[in-house]
Amino acid sequence: MKFIFDPRQLLHDPELYFRRGAFIPHPEQPQRAILVRDALLAAAHEMEAPRDHGIAPVKAVHDEGYVDFLLTGWPEWVKATGTTVPAVPNYHTDRRTWRVPKGVIGKLGYYSTDTSCPLVEGTATAIYWSAQTAIEAAERVRTGETDHIYALCRPPGHHAVQDASWGFCFFNNAAVAAQHLRGRFGKVAILDVDTHAGNGTQDIFYERGDVLYVSIHTDPSDYTPFFLGYEDETGRGEGAGATRNLVLPVGAGVEDILARYDAAVEIIRASGVEALVLSLGLDMSKDDPLSLVGMTTEGFRIGAAKLAALGLPTVIVQEGGYLGPSLSDNAVAFLGAFEAART
Template sequence: MKTVFSPLHAGHAGNFELISGAIVPAFEKPSRAEFIKARVESEKLGPILPPATHDLAAARQVHTSEFIDFLPTVWPLWEASGRTGSALPFTWPTRGLRGDVRPQSIDALLGFYSFDGGASFVKGTWEAIKSSYDVALTAAALVKGGEISAFALCRPPGHHAGAAFMGGYCYINNAAVAAQWFRDQGARRVSILDVDYHHGNGTQEIFYSRGDVQVLNLHGDPMTEYPFFLGHADERGAGAGEGFNVNYPMPFGTTWDAWNASLEDACAKLAAYAPEVVVVSLGVDTFEKDPISRFKLKTADYPKIGRRIAKLGLPTLFVMEGGYAVEEVGINAVGVLTGFEDR
């Protein structure tokens, strides 16, 4: 399996986030990608390729142009306002407030285009976002070109980013971009299988009213787990998308047997939908030692995930999402990929 990776991800470093009542160094950090890359190399998964450079047209297919135009301006506007450190929002439009008028202040704009305090910016953030997007599209092109699978080692991740909002360490929704790109290249149906611990709220929001991209999410129950405000089992899609959004919320402490039962059901629904390509939002924060997650999967479980996805017999693009037990993140992520290869 070929991996696509960009060293430009490392420019997104030293930033902070607001979580659990404190502003702390972000859990999403450069070492995550480096551990995964090192494991790809040590396991001899296959060649590691640099991404091609793409324009932002594909991003504008799933995000609003205003949002995409905003992202590269954040750090220059932050610096122009006289600030250093992490650019973070501190106020958001919510119920009873106006969200239809785009403000001018960088502080207000950060809140206008986000849903939490987890997508901060430093000087190198935009370059990292753009490189992650380039990685996803380059890997998608490998699958379109005939590879049975490819791994987009994206950093920062993407599945929490919606059409006009960032959050949860995510800025451009790489999996959604890739899925739409496959559609634009002629695929009639595409499935996104999100196995990250946290619900892919951005991906759901983007495709919720569409029937040409199926979205299946396995995740922590939003009644008690971030991102809280999407991911319930009764969210089935709307209009043309009715029935094509499927959520599998699970409680704290979920172990392999229960999690795997959800995976089996999701794979059955995916097979019935009969997509031409599968995009896997590959999060491994389901791991029992993950510092910000509450499932109990073990390292030995991850190759099983890859083998089950391989049984679908479909061209598959793996897009890296979450996983924060840094030393194990490479072992577990690559475990999924080697399991897929062992099919």
């Protein structure tokens, strides 16, 4: 399978993350992408670089002020504080009738939901090229150049809401890709198989009927992202019925997870969508440091074949998957099985 990747995505390199009352090494490290990239190349997958499609496709799903802040916030932070320590917010709004402040300290809090998305010197470049990776993959499917392709996006994106970062995510790459596909396809599905609910993707499309959002994830009642991703959240207005959350209990094993895959396939088949964006989280793995469920490498292989059988033009966008022992094996297994089922 061809995959898209740009090494500039590695420039976002946060060191620490404040979690459960303590600073820990930040889980979203550049090494994640390096391991997956190198394993795919060793397995004879073909890597290509993205072209620069500009910022307009990102602003098609994100607030313009938010996008501009992420791309310019670092030099503003350095100028305002006189330091080059990571820019981490210590103020937050309760969303969303409050005013956008003028200074970088206030903006940092306004455009962030938590402390997991610090701005560092390379953040703007990394998130820009992560988005361009998704756009390039979507463009190739949109134009019919390919039927399926993988975007090795890093940082990930599915927690980023319309106007705020969240959970390691800045630009919502899957949402950007889906919106880009809408330039050709009348209705698009996003299937999210990350262990965490894709609250940002849900937020962006919750009132739209032209993008079906289906998510398989761990129960968020005591697990990130906590506030969204429940089964009774099904969309609003024109989007009524176009959001489906297939929730897994903590401790779910392969059989339970694959049963949700089957349910998602049936929902997508019945929806009449013409193309698919797959938010691929490898962090359901039983040995992923952030996982509370028990997916296996063989489970990823079986799940990939189920999704490939939909036969839809497909953009696979990388989401979670952290530095567990089987990360690269799971990527190779999933993408290899998807490719084999389509050839």
